[in-house]
Structures are given as structure tokens and as C-alpha cells.
Amino acid sequence: MVLHSDLANAVRFLGVEAIEKAHSGHPGIVLGSADIATTLFKDILRIAPNHPDWINRDRFVLSAGHGAPLLYSLLYLTGYEDATLEGLKSLRQLDSKMAGHPEYGALSGIETTTGPLGQGLATSVGIALSERLAHNRFGDIIDYYTYALVGDGCLMEGISEEAISFAGHLKLNKLIVLWDNNSITIDGETSLSTETNQCARFEANGWNTIKVDGHNAESLFQAMQKAKESDKPTFISCKTIIGLGAPQKAGTSAVHGAPLGEEELKGVRRFFNWKEEPFSIPDNILNEWRKVAEEGDKAYQEWAQAFSKLPKDLKERMTAYYNRKIPDSFEADFKAFKETLLKEDKPLATRKASQKTLEVLVPLLPRLIGGSADLTPANYTKTPSSTSITKDDFSGNYINYGIREHLMAAVMNGISVSKAFIPYGGTFLAFLDYLKPALRLSALMKRQVIYVLTHDSIGVGEDGPTHQPIEQLASVRAMPDILVMRPADCVEVAECWELALKTQDKPSILALSRQALPRFRTTVDENLSQKGGYIASKEKETRQATLLATGSEVSLALEAQKLLWEKGIDTAVVSMPCLELFDEQDKSYQKEVLGTAPRVFIEALSSFGLHKYVGDNGKVVSMTSFGASAPEAKLKERFGFTPKAIVEIVSKMV
Ligand SMILES: Cc1ncc(C[n+]2csc(CCOP(=O)(O)OP(=O)(O)O)c2C)c(N)n1
Ligand SMILES: [Mg+2]
Secondary structure: OOHHHHHHHHHHHHHHHHHHHHOOOHHHHHHHHHHHHHHHHHHHOOOOOOOOOEEEEEOOEEEHHHHHHHHHHHHHHHHHOOOHHHHHHHHOOOOOOOOOOEEEOOOOOOOOOOOOOHHHHHHEEEEHHHHHHHHHHHHHHOOOEEEEEHHHHHOHHHHHHHHHHHHHHHHOOOEEEEEOOEEEEOOHHHHHHHOOOHHHHHHHOEEHHHHHEOOOOHHHHHHHHHHHHHHOEEEEEEEEOOOOOOOOOOOHHHOOOOOOHHHOOOOHHHHHOOOOOOOOOOHHHHHHHHHHHHHHHHHHHHHHHHHHHHHHHHHHHHHHHOOOOOOOOHHHHHHHHHHHHOOOOEEHHHHHHHHHHHHHHHHHHHEEEEOOOOOHHOOOOOOOOOOOEEEOOOOOOOEEOOHHHHHHHHHHHHHHHOOOEEEEEEEEEHHHHHHHHHHHHHHHOOOOOEEEOOOHHHHHHHHHHHHEEEOOOHHOOOOOOEEEEOOOOOHHHHHHHHEEEEEEOOOEEEEEEEEEEOOOOOOOOOOHHHHOEEEOOOOOOOEEEEEEEEOOHHHHHHHHHHHHHHHHOOOOEEEOOHHHHOOOHHHHHHHHHHHOOOOEEEEEOOOOOOHOOOOOOOOOEEOOOOOOOOOOHHHHHHOOOOOOHHHHHHHHHH
């Protein structure tokens, strides 16, 4: 007979031996949370290791990402094909699928990347919300639970507050959070830095709470069963001992983040009476664990049967959603829309052009789930076809995130890894830094998440320097695997939205203006933004100067060009909506666009990263300080963003 403790010990020893072999890792949580994880994976989770992509599997998020070996051991034991003993033996080594922290895409059982504390908890809110959305659209065929294992650290991070209050508000009752309550973090006891009564805090946010002994399998099982029946999200405080069994280090921070060492490991073996060789699991224990896969197969087959009996149109709709199919009619419909933009003769803020685009996209793509962090009327993210999701009605397609930018980005990650939907969400570009850690995970996970960041320069005007972005765009341009786009007129906005929708393996940022901008594009036949930069207005005969610009500064460059022509300086204007895409073009194309004449790059943001486009003899006209509170026109004059100022600079260069 195989006991719960045998199963848990298999998890423990695979984990700590892997850490020992790697000479690095976090054994404390592996030893301390193995009982919680064993109950969850053996008795509660509905997963199918042989069908890891089953869309209705329960989701498990290891928010305390430093416990990665715990997850890897569970994935191996329950029979995920890609989680191997060899993998465990190469934990944390170059090219191993078992990295220091769980990386989305590395192993099929990793639901999201975790490691930055708090992110997993907030992402799991998005995964749980996706379940509600999909359940509403497709019915009972989607009804999974989402479980997150969090540590003291996750609960101390600010993002946890946003996550807890949002999930409580929406009554996401299929979200169950398990707290590895060991009262220890890296620096020592949690009493060094917190007094928080976590259960009271969760209850105040509308959660159901349960307290259990985190080493008692029966109580853990009862608590998790009860949690599944709640009409609110549930927080289970599982009291544990970090590094359980380590003779000197258990219950102390010494066991948090360094291998046990020979002596301590011997002690742990004695404590649990574990006599197996490293990485060796007795057949009876492994067989018992592998029953998870057998039961998973059955659950999956039953579900597949139920799916096959659904009405044909529902099946087709679901398949299209989960395969991320863009409807066949999209190209023609969107082209027709772009043609209407050529009638747009009044200047239009690019944020408003974005709304016009969304007015077409939202009905065309029901997979789009929009939202804003309480700036809906400023971001123009809502359309007549958008309906807000409420705690009583998940039929909508728009999320009022409240003033929770960081949570918004993490929820969008959760929605994105759930595959059915494409999330987009808005805030001001100046507040990008409030959501940056989650945006970084969108990029790291290569997920399609669309950030609509408006009020993209000193053009904000009177709200002043707190609301005027300077360094934000440069900071995201420095990030790998993300498209940063700053369209210059209504046509470019539509083109950039098209790129964001078609780029399914990266997040996108659309940086949009508050202020109105004239349309300069006269054709829509080709998506010119796709090349990242292109000649917006050619020189008349022989190029003597080139003005490069993005967003609102393109129309400024075009005005300057006219004045320069009057002065006899033959100038071309290049629009650069996406530097990343421009950098990917052939050298010959880049040379043709940039030309050999002196170049000036104009962008009313930080110059960081722009000099390479102008060469040694070029100039960058940018912000070198924070902005100021004043009407837009005054600010442009003060900071040198007028046609006259540009003409003066160019005149001295040619
Ligand atoms: C955002 C963030 N800040 C800091 C860290 C570094 N870090 C990793 S684990 C940890 C302590 C976590 O304590 P707890 O969650 O209680 O884990 P335990 O020590 O109990 O395993 C810290 C500070 C991190 N991973 N992410
Ligand atoms: Mg802890």
C-alpha cells in the first residue's frame, strides 16, 4: 500500500536531489510544500498529462516560482512526457527545460512563467477569469478550476493587493489560492517586516478563507474540496515548516535558497526514512503517481466525447477561438475600413483613430477582450460593441480593471496563456512603469498581449510632467521580443493595429497621442508600417537632409519640410512607427530610406537609442528633461518642437 507520505517523499527527494546536483536552488519550499502539492496533484487537480493541451484541464500556477523543482518533480511523477529524470538531473543547466524558475513553453505542464513574486497569483486571476468568459460563451464544456501556490513573498508584493481585490470583486469562485504559510522569507522570519493577518485581509476583499495544517493530507484534502464548493474565491492558509526534516535548517531562512549539503540531506533522509538512491523512485510509488495520467486519460476522453456531441457550429466556433484563427473575411473588411480613413480630413488624435479602428475590429474579432485601468474615456478603448464584464454577467468583452495597471497586465497574460482570447488594455504611457514587470513577462512568454498606451508625450499639456512620458518608450524599446509602435496618423494607427493582431508571438505596444494629428497618408494599398520605417514624403530632386520622426512628430517634420523646401533645402521625411521592425529590414532598404544626407531624428521623448539612426553627423531633437505643466503649444515652443526650431537646426547642418 502506498501512503500519501510515500508520494510526497517522492516529490521531496526528486526535488532536493536535483537541487543538490545543480549546486543551486531552493530546497525549503520543496520540503515544506510537498504535502500540499501532493494532495493537489494526486487527489484534486483534473489534469491529463498525456493530453497536456486539453483546454478544459485544471490549471496549477506555482506563484512561488523559486519552488520550480517541486513542479518539475510533480510533472515527471504524474507522467508528462517532456518532464524527464534527465531533465531533473540537468536542473538549472544551459538549455535544460527545467530552468531555475518555471518558464512558459519550456515544459507542457508549465502554465505561466513565474519567479518574480506575486506575478503568478495575479496571472492566475486572468486564467480564472478566462474560464468564466469561455464558460459563458461555450457552456459547461469549459469549467476548469485554477489553483495557485503562493508564498509569504507573493502575498507581500503590491500586485497581490490588486489581484486579491479584483478577484474578490468578480467572485471568481473557481480560483483557489494555497498559501505556503511558513512565516519565513530570505531575510528571516516574516515578523521582521509584516503583521498582516492574511485571512482577515482576504476576507475583507470578499474571499472565502480556510486554515489548515499544511502537513496533514486529510485536512488539506477536505479544505480543497470545500473550496471548490464556495461561491467566492478561496484562500487556504496551509501552516507549514520550511525545509521540513532538515535537522539544523528546518524552520529557518537558511533552508530557503541554498542546497542542503551532505549532512543536512542525510538528516532529511533519516527524518522521512527515505533510503532510495538519488533520482530513484520505487516502482510502487511511481505506479501510484502515474495513475494520475491514467485517470487524466479517462477524464479527457469523457470530455472529448461530450465535446464531440456539441452542436456543429459551437464546435467550429470553439476550434476557431482556440486555434487563434483570424476570420477569412478579415482582410477584405479591414481593407474597406482603411479606405474610409482616406476621407478623414480633420486632424484626429491617434487614440481616437485607435477607437475608430477598434469599432471595426471588435465586432470582426469576438476573441478580443478589451479593457482599461480606469481610463476608458481617455484611452478610447471601448466601442459601441463593447460590453463590460460584471460579477453577475461574464458575457461581455470589456474589463473595467479599476485603478490597477499592474494587475491589468498580469490578467492579460493570464487571458493570453488561456489561449481563447486576445487581450488589449489601456492606460497612460506615463504609467507604463506601473505595469512593467507583467509586461516583461508578456514578452518573455512571447504572448500576444496588446497594450494601448495613450497620452504619449508632452503633448499631454496641462496635466504636467507627472503625466508626460519621457523615458518610457526607450525602456520598452530596450526589451527583447516586443513590438513598440508609435503611429503618426489614422492610417498608421490602423496599420499598427493590424500588425499587433497578426503578430501572435509577441506583445505589442501602441503609443498614441492625446492631441489631434493631421492625416498625411494618401494610400492604404500596402501596410507601410510593416517595415517599421518608410519614406513618408520624398525629396523633390536631390536629398540634402532627412527628417526622421515617429508619432506626433511626423506631422511636425512634414511642416518643417515645407519650410525647408522654401529655403531651397531639399528634404525628405521618414516615418518610423516601429524601430524594431525597421531594424529587421534588409540593409539595402534601410540605406535607401535613411539616405546619405544629414539626418535629424525628432521624437518628443528620451533620445536614448535614437542616435544610431542619424549617424555621427546627425542630430536628435528630443526631451532632455522632464516636461512641464502648460498648454501644449507653449510646451512645444519651450522644448523646441516647432517647425521653425527644426528648420534652424537643419539649416546649420547642410
Ligand atoms: C519580485 C521579486 N522580488 C524578490 C525576489 C527574490 N526572492 C525570491 S524568493 C524570496 C523570498 C520569498 O519568501 P517566501 O515566498 O516566503 O518563500 P519561502 O522562503 O517560504 O520559500 C525573495 C525575496 C523575487 N523572486 N521576486
Ligand atoms: Mg515563506
